[in-house]
Amino acid sequence: MEYPIVVAHGARLNKNYPPNTLKGIVDCAGSGFSHIEVDISAHENGDFFLFHNEKFDAITNKRGSVFNLDKSGMKDLWYINKKKEKVSPVSSLDELVEIMEKDEGIRELQLDFKMYPSSLVTDKILNKLIGIINPVKERIRITSCADWVILKLCEIDSSIKLGFDPQFYIDYREREEVKYPPFKKNVFDYLDDHPISMQNWNKPEDYLSSRAVSLWNLGAKTNIWYIRYSFLIKSYEDGFDWVEFLHQKGAGACAWTVDMDNDSERGEAELLIKMGIDRIMTNTPEAWIKMIKKS
Numbered sequence: 001m002e003y004p005i006v007v008a009h010g011a012r013l014n015k016n017y018p019p020n021t022l023k024g025i026v027d028c029a030g031s032g033f034s035h036i037e038v039d040i041s042a043h044e045n046g047d048f049f050l051f052h053n054e055k056f057d058a059i060t061n062k063r064g065s066v067f068n069l070d071k072s073g074m075k076d077l078w079y080i081n082k083k084k085e086k087v088s089p090v091s092s093l094d095e096l097v098e099i100m101e102k103d104e105g106i107r108e109l110q111l112d113f114k115m116y117p118s119s120l121v122t123d124k125i126l127n128k129l130i131g132i133i134n135p136v137k138e139r140i141r142i143t144s145c146a147d148w149v150i151l152k153l154c155e156i157d158s159s160i161k162l163g164f165d166p167q168f169y170i171d172y173r174e175r176e177e178v179k180y181p182p183f184k185k186n187v188f189d190y191l192d193d194h195p196i197s198m199q200n201w202n203k204p205e206d207y208l209s210s211r212a213v214s215l216w217n218l219g220a221k222t223n224i225w226y227i228r229y230s231f232l233i234k235s236y237e238d239g240f241d242w243v244e245f246l247h248q249k250g251a252g253a254c255a256w257t258v259d260m261d262n263d264s265e266r267g268e269a270e271l272l273i274k275m276g277i278d279r280i281m282t283n284t285p286e287a288w289i290k291m292i293k294k295s
Helices: 022-030 093-102 123-139 147-156 204-219 229-237 242-248 263-275 285-294
Strands: 005-008 035-042 078-080 086-089 108-113 140-144 161-164 224-228 252-256 279-282
Touching: 005 285, 022 035, 022 093, 093 108, 093 123, 108 123, 123 140, 123 147, 140 147, 140 224, 147 161, 147 204, 204 242, 224 229, 224 242, 229 242, 229 252, 229 263, 242 252, 263 285, 279 285
Parallel strands: 005 035, 005 279, 035 108, 108 140, 140 161, 161 224, 224 252, 252 279
Antiparallel strands: 078 086
């Protein structure tokens, strides 16, 4: 059996690691994980933080939006714990590139570009991003839900490796609270704001097949799609296989975020492997490797 590439989500060896830290990246690479993912958020001057959220509030010692943080606030910026104690510095993408230049163990670093209403990303900012990663560009992959960012990056530099996450267009989330698009749920329980999703489809696989073809036009500049694992599994059970669809297009699929905390998740992991998933993103990469070695 061919197993998928294990991608360390947030540069975490396990859930005891805070996400998106330089230490996590070094430790993951030192433990043999050659594919690592971290989040990046843009600042209005073109700097980039290894950071997931729109605001620094609650998880750092600063407040306010990442995009508009003033220069004085960029100094002494730390992640904090529930006791408001400093646990790890919030690092810049420049610092990460310096580490990659010295560490050949990282085969591919995935930079997941976060987009929020306050993130007024311009061509100038995207050009600066390309300049920052240029020394290690061949080992970088930039991914995003924002297809317009992906298309613009490809336009600026067609040699950059890219990845697309379609969750702004179609998704399946088991949680009730929905804070970002898509907001409307159709008769098959998929979240999809496009009018086509509300048509009177006879079968879910017909609807999913139609949406896959239309979404391919957005993500065709990428050769890896990053898809929520619960959405992949529900689609598969409804008769449509996203992994097979992407393989037919010459692209690969990465399922996120598949942790190994209980038997239920192990069963879902086995199904994804059976489907032929190319990559698995996880907060528990060490547990994944143990499972693979036992198989």
